[in-house]
Amino acid sequence: MDLKLAKCCGNCEFFLDGRICSKKEISVTQNQVCDAYEFKAVLHREDDCLKCSKFQTSNCAHPKVASEGIMCTVWYPRNSAVS
Incomplete structure (x- = not known):
């Protein structure tokens, strides 16, 4: 879903x-x-790069530092659940 x-x-x-x-x-x-x-966009402690739709894409503002536990102001949630 x-x-x-x-x-x-x-x-x-x-x-x-x-x-x-x-x-x-x-x-x-x-x-x-x-x-x-x-x-x-509202950031929460659990909203890090691994939950961002821009992670590991050309839209990522900080591709060299993006990783688990990192947050930034251009964070955007993934729009579908991972099963």
Whole structure:
């Protein structure tokens, strides 16, 4: 089964203070959806290079240091589960 991120306000870069969309300049809830969605990357200790979709690709910003336990600001989650 493939897992995908919900393209809703709660995961959007434009969602501010848990109630405002800075793009549309309106009040929203975290479960609303619109076409201006922009993924908001949030780093957690367990989100290292091994869980990044850019790991060992030409899109990796730091290919010489990317490894287990390393995190960076361009981290992007894999969009499907590994079985």
